[in-house]
Each structure stands twice: as structure tokens, then as C-alpha cells.
Amino acid sequence: MDLRGLGNNAARWLNGEDDADGMIVSCRARLARNISTLPFAPKATLDDQEQIIEQVLGAAQQGRQMANAAFFKMNTLQSNERRLLVERHLISPALAESKGQRGLLFNPDESLSVMINEEDHLRLQAILPGLQPMQAWKEVNALDDELGGLLRYAHSEQWGFLTACPTNTGTGLRVSVLIHLPALVVTEDMERVMRGLAQMTFTVRGYHGEGTNAVGNLFQISNQSTMGVPEGKIVEKLVEVTRQIMAHEKEAQAALLKEAPSQVEDKVWRAYGLLAHARVLSSQEFMNLLSAVRLGRSLGIIEGMSSGFINQLMIITQPSHLQAEAGVDLSPEERDIRRAEVARRHLAELGAA
Amino acid sequence: MKCETCAKGEATVAYTHIVDDAKKTLFLCEGCAEEKNIETAAPSEDKTKDVPVLVKEVKEELTNLAGAEDAGSASCLACGMDYDEFKKAGRLGCTECYGAFAPQLEHLLKRIHGAERHQGKGPIAARSESSPKPPSIDEVVTTDTNTLDQLRDELAKAVSAEAFEEAAQLRDRIRALEGGH
Numbered sequence: 001m002d003l004r005g006l007g008n009n010a011a012r013w014l015n016g017e018d019d020a021d022g023m024i025v026s027c028r029a030r031l032a033r034n035i036s037t038l039p040f041a042p043k044a045t046l047d048d049q050e051q052i053i054e055q056v057l058g059a060a061q062q063g064r065q066m067a068n069a070a071f072f073k074m075n076t077l078q079s080n081e082r083r084l085l086v087e088r089h090l091i092s093p094a095l096a097e098s099k100g101q102r103g104l105l106f107n108p109d110e111s112l113s114v115m116i117n118e119e120d121h122l123r124l125q126a127i128l129p130g131l132q133p134m135q136a137w138k139e140v141n142a143l144d145d146e147l148g149g150l151l152r153y154a155h156s157e158q159w160g161f162l163t164a165c166p167t168n169t170g171t172g173l174r175v176s177v178l179i180h181l182p183a184l185v186v187t188e189d190m191e192r193v194m195r196g197l198a199q200m201t202f203t204v205r206g207y208h209g210e211g212t213n214a215v216g217n218l219f220q221i222s223n224q225s226t227m228g229v230p231e232g233k234i235v236e237k238l239v240e241v242t243r244q245i246m247a248h249e250k251e252a253q254a255a256l257l258k259e260a261p262s263q264v265e266d267k268v269w270r271a272y273g274l275l276a277h278a279r280v281l282s283s284q285e286f287m288n289l290l291s292a293v294r295l296g297r298s299l300g301i302i303e304g305m306s307s308g309f310i311n312q313l314m315i316i317t318q319p320s321h322l323q324a325e326a327g328v329d330l331s332p333e334e335r336d337i338r339r340a341e342v343a344r345r346h347l348a349e350l351g352a353a
Numbered sequence: 354m355k356c357e358t359c360a361k362g363e364a365t366v367a368y369t370h371i372v373d374d375a376k377k378t379l380f381l382c383e384g385c386a387e388e389k390n391i392e393t394a395a396p397s398e399d400k401t402k403d404v405p406v407l408v409k410e411v412k413e414e415l416t417n418l419a420g421a422e423d424a425g426s427a428s429c430l431a432c433g434m435d436y437d438e439f440k441k442a443g444r445l446g447c448t449e450c451y452g453a454f455a456p457q458l459e460h461l462l463k464r465i466h467g468a469e470r471h472q473g474k475g476p477i478a479a480r481s482e483s484s485p486k487p488p489s490i491d492e493v494v495t496t497d498t499n500t501l502d503q504l505r506d507e508l509a510k511a512v513s514a515e516a517f518e519e520a521a522q523l524r525d526r527i528r529a530l531e532g533g534h
Contacts, residue, residue: 156513
């Protein structure tokens with residue numbers, strides 16, 4: 001597989017299924033695992049790292065889940081290719097920047113992947129569209145069963161799966177949803193929501209960056225603790241917490257619409273107009289406009305546009321995707337021009353407005 | 354909406370700040386926001402922001418614990434990590450570290466997760482094809498290294514079974530053998 005073509009691949013997690021009134025972009029479940037007989041990341045030599053890759057690949061080849069998977073060693077990729085994988089949520093920024101023997105295994109629709117030699121020997125991930133974290137957990141669990149039957153995982157009776165960082169010990173499970181909360185941001189209720197979540201041992205982070213100033217009003221909700229609660233219960237709790245936040249967002253949306261219907265509608269259509277006609281779009285401006293359009297779609301102001309369309313547009317306009325499509329290095333200014341071009345072209349193809 | 358500072362530019366930045374204990378939001382144009390040095394950064398390409406806050410908390414927690422427990426001298430025989438090193442990095446060096454730092458980790462894990470025991474999935478019993486092949490002639494170089502490997506293996510098992518007394522005995526035997534080299 002050629003990584004340059006990956007930018008146009010239809011990743012399953014972007015397809016807009018189960019989007020819960022347009023609010024949920026995607027969800028994911030990841031498991032941290034280590035091979036008991038080899039040193040963890042801080043103490044692993046290059047030789048150890050190679051052994052780990054070999055063992056994981058060997059196990060993956062014997063199983064079914066990763067039968068058609070692509071494998072890449074990070075040190076054979078250009079930095080832009082690695083960033084492309086970050087933008088596609090296949091690897092972490094840490095893996096993209098680290099040295100040594102590190103690898104990535106992922107299936108053709110990008111829903112299942114394994115990072116090898118990140119903070120833990122294995123980071124198994126299932127990423128799916130919309131609000132279906134239970135399904136994501138089931139899929140990553142099945143892959144884990146397969147690999148765990150062939151690899152000897154570090155595990156203790158009392159503490160469960162042993163990870164490099166004690167914050168992941170136990171289930172090793174981190175499950176999250178990517179949620180769009182424009183109205184809670186406008187009404188400045190995000191802080192309150194975040195405080196409430198912390199009490200329930202769940203945490204909210206901006207999609208990019210931290211705190212309440214999330215770009216594009218996108219937030220990631222995830223479990224904070226990984227030990228003491230069985231996996232299924234952690235996932236159920238995440239869904240419950242997410243539904244509560246969705247209810248708050250809906251209330252805030254209704255209040256905005258009631259208070260200032262014309263202004264809301266105006267904001268949505270102005271955003272649409274800019275995306276459809278602007279010639280230069282910075283990534284922050286683009287994300288904010290796309291957020292307004294996403295809200296417009298949720299509220300039924302914009303019709304004939306799918307969540308999948310919005311999600312796909314969000315990814316292909318990210319810096320490394322623009323660069324991969326252009327095939328040459330672009331300066332930030334050139335990227336802003338190309339971003340506007342891509343947005344214009346896609347909206348024209350959609351033929352709405 | 355016009356910028357609240359210059360009343361000319363279009364306000365595109367909402368700047369919320371605290372004035373005399375009260376939250377105040379100013380709507381500014383990009384020019385005025387820039388003058389006030391307000392961050393309007395695009396999606397972060399800044400790697401430091403992706404480091405989970407939790408790691409920082411763990412490190413703080415570790416520092417606090419160090420005072421309460423005389424852990425500075427503890428070290429893991431299998432990978433050589435000592436407790437100070439763990440405190441600095443916030444990461445353990447190998448499976449055996451969990452045994453070597455068990456008393457400290459017990460506190461730490463409880464503080465992080467609010468629980469003392471894992472609940473949920475256990476390891477899958479390794480299938481026969483994954484069990485290690487019998488060592489070839491080349492691998493059996495000396496009896497010593499072979500025993501040492503076996504002992505390390507047993508140590509790993511003892512640690513994961515939390516048989517710490519047995520682990521300590523194994524550790525001493527490993528130490529004795531290593532000393533002989």
C-alpha cells in the first residue's frame with residue numbers, strides 16, 4: 001500500500017453512521033498491552049524493539065483480524081507521511097516523533113490498528129463512526145483475544161494488565177467519543193460540564209489543544225481510570241455520560257434557537273457561504289466554519305449534506321493531507337489557499353445552497 | 354459585531370478573562386486580539402499539548418509518595434530501574450518493576466484509579482503454537498546462561514502471581530549467578 005493514496009481512503013470512522021443527531025463524529029477503544037518477557041519502552045533496546053515487532057507481526061499473521069493489514073515501520077516513513085497517519089488517528093503524535101524501531105499495523109478500512117513500541121509494546125485500537133463505543137470495544141477485544149492467545153502479556157492477578165504508565169494499569173482500556181458541542185461553548189457552559197465530568201471520573205479534552213478553547217467545538221470524552229471496573233461497565237458509563245452531555249447540548253441549542261433564530265440561521269449560512277467561496281482559509285477559521293455548518297445540519301437548517309461529508313472534509317483539509325494531495329511541500333500560506341480550494345470544490349460537487 | 358476595543362474591525366475573537374474576580378468576555382477583532390497577545394492558534398501542532406495531564410499528576414503523586422515511603426533505594430533487578438528514575442519518568446521499565454516497587458505502586462494505583470484490584474478481562478492462555486520451541490544447540494551455550502534465563506522466567510511468573518517471597522528468593526539466586534560471571 002502506498003501511503004500517499006491513504007489520504008483518499010474512505011476510513012470507516014469518518015462515514016457518519018450512528019452520528020446521534022450529528023453530534024458524535026467517532027468513537028474509539030484502545031488497549032495497552034506488553035509482552036511480559038521483554039523490557040517496557042523506557043528500558044527497551046533497539047534489539048528488544050525489533051523482537052517486539054517480530055513477535056507482534058508473527059501473532060498478527062496467524063490470526064484473522066489483521067490478515068489484510070498494512071504494516072509500516074516508522075523509520076522508513078517521511079515526517080509528512082507520519083503526520084498523515086496522525087491526522088487519520090492511526091498513530092499518536094508521540095509515535096510519529098519518536099526514534100527507534102516502531103511500527104503500525106492497520107486494516108484496510110482503518111478501523112483496527114496496532115501501534116507497536118509506543119509507550120507500551122502494543123496499543124490496540126478500534127475506531128468507529130458515531131456513538132458505538134460498545135462495538136468498538138468488542139472489535140478491539142476480539143483482536144486482543146487473537147493476539148493475547150499468541151503473545152504472553154504482562155499481567156498480574158491483582159492489578160490486571162501491566163503497563164508502562166500506572167495510569168493505564170488494569171484493563172488498559174481507554175474508550176472515548178469525539179463530540180461536537182457548539183451551543184455549550186457559546187453559552188459558556190462547557191466549564192460546568194467539564195467539572196461535572198471530572199467527578200464521574202471521565203474527562204473532556206479539546207480535539208486539538210486543551211481546555212475549553214477547543215478548535216471547531218470538538219471535544220473528546222474518555223474514561224480517566226482503567227482499574228477496578230470491568231471493561232463493559234466502563235463503556236456503558238461512557239455512553240451514559242455522553243448522553244447526558246448530549247442532552248445539555250440539545251437544551252443549549254434549543255435555547256439559542258429560541259432566543260435568536262435569525263442570528264443562528266445567519267451564522268450557519270454565512271459559514272456555508274465562506275466555505276463555498278473563500279479563497280484563503282486558515283485551519284482555525286476553517287474548523288470554526290465547519291462547526292457552524294455541522295450545527296446547521298444538526299438543526300435542519302442545511303439539508304442534503306451528510307455527517308460523512310463533513311467528517312471527510314475535516315480530514316482532507318488538514319495540513320499533511322493537503323500536502324500529500326499536492327505532492328509537493330507547501331508553506332502554511334499555500335496550504336491555506338489549497339484548503340479553500342478543496343472546500344470550494346467539495347461544496348460545489350455537493351451542489352446544495 | 355464590531356470589535357469592543359477599536360469599534361472598527363469585525364469581532365472574531367471572544368476573549369474571556371478575570372477582572373476583579375468577575376469573569377468578563379471581550380469581543381475583539383483579530384488585530385486587537387493580536388495586540389493583546391491573545392492566542393488564536395490553529396489546531397495545535399504542538400506536541401506537548403497531547404501529553405496527557407494525567408502523566409503530570411502521576412509525577413506529582415510520585416513525588417508526594419517519596420516522602421512518606423523510604424522508596425528511594427528500591428530498584429528493579431530485572432531491568433535496573435530505580436525508584437527515583439521511575440519518579441522522574443513516570444514510566445516503569447518492565448513487568449518485574451511492578452514487584453520491585455509493589456508497596457509504592459499499591460498506594461499510587463489506588464490514588465489514580467480509586468481501586469485496589471483489577472476487574473475484567475484476564476489474559477488468554479497461550480495456545481500451544483506460541484509456547485517457546487525447545488532451545489537449539491546454538492542457544493544452549495553455557496548451562497549458566499540457560500539457568501539464568503529460566504530463573505528470570507520464573508521470576509517473571511512469580512511476580513505476576515504476586516508470590517513476592519518466592520520472587521525475592523529467585524532474585525537472590527539470579528544475583529548470585531550474575532555475580533559469578
